[in-house]
Amino acid sequence: LDTLELHPLSPPPLLSLEVGAGSGVVSTFIKTLYSSSYTLAVDINPAAARATVATARANNKVVEVVCGDLAEGIGGLQGKVDLLVFNPPYVVTESSYVEGIEAAWAGGVNGREVIDRFLPTAAKLLAPSGVFFLLGIRQNKPLEICEEAEAGFGLTGEIVAERKAGIERLWVIKFTKTDHHAQG
Numbered sequence: 001l002d003t004l005e006l007h008p009l010s011p012p013p014l015l016s017l018e019v020g021a022g023s024g025v026v027s028t029f030i031k032t033l034y035s036s037s038y039t040l041a042v043d044i045n046p047a048a049a050r051a052t053v054a055t056a057r058a059n060n061k062v063v064e065v066v067c068g069d070l071a072e073g074i075g076g077l078q079g080k081v082d083l084l085v086f087n088p089p090y091v092v093t094e095s096s097y098v099e100g101i102e103a104a105w106a107g108g109v110n111g112r113e114v115i116d117r118f119l120p121t122a123a124k125l126l127a128p129s130g131v132f133f134l135l136g137i138r139q140n141k142p143l144e145i146c147e148e149a150e151a152g153f154g155l156t157g158e159i160v161a162e163r164k165a166g167i168e169r170l171w172v173i174k175f176t177k178t179d180h181h182a183q184g
Helices: 002-006 025-033 046-058 100-104 113-125 142-153 179-183
Strands: 015-019 038-043 064-067 081-086 106-108 126-137 155-165 168-177
Touching: 002 025, 002 155, 015 025, 025 038, 025 046, 025 081, 038 046, 046 064, 081 113, 113 126, 113 142, 113 155, 126 142, 126 155, 142 155, 142 168
Parallel strands: 015 038, 015 081, 038 064, 081 126
Antiparallel strands: 126 168, 155 168
C-alpha cells in the first residue's frame, strides 16, 4: 500500500485493475487514492471475490469484482489499464501445488509459475502510459523478471520497494511499457 502512495500516478488512472485481490484491501485502497478511477478486481477464489466486495462496501467504495483466473475472461481491457497491481502466489513450491487451495500462495518453481504466466497478459492489458506493480520475494529472482519482461514483453521494470517481513524479503517492481512498445 505504501508503494502505491509513494508512486502516485499523474494523471490519475481512469482504469485500475488488481489481479489476485484476496481480501480486497488493495483494490479498496486504490479506490481511496483515485476515487474517479473505475476499479476492477479479479480473484480465482469465490470467497476472496466476496471478501473484496465486502471490504469495498465497508469502506463506502465501489470496486467491481470478477471471479476468474488472472485476467482471463475479462474482455475489452487490452491497452486500457492505467494501473495494474498483482500480488501473486509467489512462495517457492513444487509445481503440483499451483492448484487447489494452495494456489493462493504456491508459486511453483522459483515461485514464478504464476508470475511468468501473467507477464504477457500484463503487457497486453497495460495502457501506453500505464503502470504495473508486481509484488514478490527474493527467491523469485526480481532482476531476472525485469530482464525477461523487457526482452519478451516490452515492459521496463525497476525495483521500487524492498523490505523484510518476517522471514521473507519482499520487493515491488514497477513496470512501464518500453517506449517502442508503448507507441505501437
